[in-house]
Amino acid sequence: xxxxxxxxxxxxxxxxxxxxxxxxxxxxxxxxxxxxxxxxxxxxxxxxxxxxxxxxxxxxxxxxxxxxxxxxxxxxxxxxxxxxxxxxxxxxxxxxxxxxxxxxxxxxxxxxxxxxxxxxxxxxxxxxxxxxxxxxxxxxxxxxxxxxxxxxxxxxxxxxxxxxxxxxxxxxxxxxxxxxxxxxxxxxxxxxxxxxxxxxxxxxxxxxxxxxxxxxxxxxxxxxxxxxxxxxxxxxxxxxxxxxxxxxxxxxxxxxxxxxxxxxxxxxxxxxxxxxxxxxxxxxxx
Numbered sequence: 001x002x003x004x005x006x007x008x009x010x011x012x013x014x015x016x017x018x019x020x021x022x023x024x025x026x027x028x029x030x031x032x033x034x035x036x037x038x039x040x041x042x043x044x045x046x047x048x049x050x051x052x053x054x055x056x057x058x059x060x061x062x063x064x065x066x067x068x069x070x071x072x073x074x075x076x077x078x079x080x081x082x083x084x085x086x087x088x089x090x091x092x093x094x095x096x097x098x099x100x101x102x103x104x105x106x107x108x109x110x111x112x113x114x115x116x117x118x119x120x121x122x123x124x125x126x127x128x129x130x131x132x133x134x135x136x137x138x139x140x141x142x143x144x145x146x147x148x149x150x151x152x153x154x155x156x157x158x159x160x161x162x163x164x165x166x167x168x169x170x171x172x173x174x175x176x177x178x179x180x181x182x183x184x185x186x187x188x189x190x191x192x193x194x195x196x197x198x199x200x201x202x203x204x205x206x207x208x209x210x211x212x213x214x215x216x217x218x219x220x221x222x223x224x225x226x227x228x229x230x231x232x233x234x235x236x237x238x239x240x241x242x243x244x245x246x247x248x249x250x251x252x253x254x255x256x257x258x259x260x261x262x263x264x265x266x267x268x269x270x271x272x273x274x275x276x277x278x279x280x281x282x283x284x285x286x
Contacts, residue, residue, distance in 0.1 A: 002283035003029030004039065010086055011043065011273045014078025016221030016250020018044060021079075021086050023051045025061055033070030038282045040068040046217045047079045051087075059104065060087055060096045067216030074101035075162030077224020077253075081107070081115040081270040088115075102162025115270050119225065121262040122232045123160040131158065132192050139236050143190055145181055153181060153199075157233035161264065163215065164195040165229035173199040173211045182213025196223060200230045205240050209247045221250035228264045231255035 003024060010021045020043060024031070031050050039048060045068055051061040063083060065073040080098065084107035088094060095108035106118040126135045135141045138158045143166070146152035153176065156166040166185065170176065176199055185197045200210040210230050212223040227246040234240040235257055242257040254267040 002035055002278075002280070002286065003031060004035055004278045005280035005283055007278050008275065009043075009278060010082075010275050011045075012082040012085070013250075013271050013273060014081050014222060014224060015248060015253065015268055017076075017078035017223065018046045018221075019049060019076075019079045019082040020045045020047075021049045021051070021082055023061075023086070025051050025053050027053065031064065031066065032286070033066070033072075034286045035283055036066035037068070037070040038286060039278065042279075042282065044068070046214065046220050047073065047076045049076065049079045049083050051083065054099060056099050056104065058097065059099045060091075062099045065100065067214075069216045071216040072101070073163055073216065075119065075225045077117050077119055077161075077228060077266045078222055078268070078270075079224070080105055080117045081224070081266075081268060083107075084109070084115045084117065085270040085272070100162070110267065113269055114267055116265055116267040117224070119161055119228050119264045119266055122229065122257075122264060124236075126158075129158050129160045129164045130192055132190050139233070141190075143185075143188065145185060152176065153185075157237065158195075159229040159233050161225040161229045161232075163225055164191055164193055165198060165226055165233075166191070166195050167198045167200050167210075167226075167230050167233045170199050170201055173201050173209055178211055178213050179219055182219065186213060186215050196226050196229075198223075198226045198230055200234070202234055202239050206243070207245050207247070208234055208240065211249060222248045222253075224253065224266055224268070227253045228255055228266055232257050232264060 048066040144151035144154035197213040
C-alpha cells in the first residue's frame with residue numbers, strides 16, 4: 001500500500017509555483033518517484049513537498065522535494081514558504097528550522113501573509129554547481145545556443161542555490177522561446193546534474209524581471225531558488241544592489257543577499273488553494 005493512499009494533502013502555490021504539501025511525520029512511509037509521478041496526473045504540480053520525521057535534533061521536519069517528473073530536488077524556495085505556512089498555522093509558531101538535502105533552512109513570518117526562507121549561502125565553484133569542466137570565473141561561462149557568429153543566448157552566469165542555475169542576461173525576457181531552448185540547455189553536457197535555466201533582465205539596481213525553465217518541471221510561473229540565484233548573480237556582476245525586488249510571471253519576491261554571512265533571504269506569500277485526500281486507485285498499479 002502506498003504511503004500516500006488516502007493521505008491528506010494541501011494544494012498551495014507560491015506566486016504561481018504549484019505546490020502540493022504532504023505531512024508524513026506520522027511515519028506513514030517514504031514516497032517513491034513513481035508515486036510522485038502518479039500524483040502529478042490528476043493533481044498537476046511543480047513540486048511535491050513531503051514532510052518526514054526530522055533527522056537533526058531541533059528541526060521541525062526533514063523535507064523531501066519531488067519535481068513532477070519524479071526526480072528529487074534539494075531546494076525549492078517557493079515550496080518552503082508553503083510548508084512554513086502549513087506548519088506555522090498548525091503549531092502556532094512563527095519561526096522554525098527545517099532540514100533539506102540542501103541543508104538546514106530557517107523560516108519565519110515577518111508579517112501577516114508573508115514568509116521568509118533563509119536559503120543559505122550560494123556556491124560559485126564549478127565543482128559545486130556542478131559543471132562538467134573547469135571555469136575559474138562562474139560569473140560568465142562559455143556557453144551559447146544558436147549560430148557561433150550570432151548566438152541566440154550566450155555567456156550565462158552560473159550559481160548553485162542547493163541546485164544548479166544558469167542565468168542568461170537579456171533585454172526582454174519574453175522575446176525568446178524558452179519552451180524551445182529550455183530543455184536543450186537544461187540537458188546540456190556542461191551540466192552533469194542538469195540545470196535550471198533563467199532569462200533575466202536588469203530593470204535597475206533594485207529590480208530584476210525573469211522567467212525560468214525549471215529542471216524536472218518545465219516552464220514555470222515562479223521558481224524561488226532561481227530568483228535567489230539571479231539576484232546573487234546580478235550582484236556579483238555589480239549590476240544591482242544586494243537587496244532587490246524580483247518579478248516573475250507569477251508575482252514578486254523580495255531577495256536579500258545578506259552582507260554578514262552571505263545567506264540569501266527570500267520573502268513572499270504562500271497561498272492555500274484547497275485540501276483533499278489522495279485516491280488509493282492512483283497507486284494501485286505501482
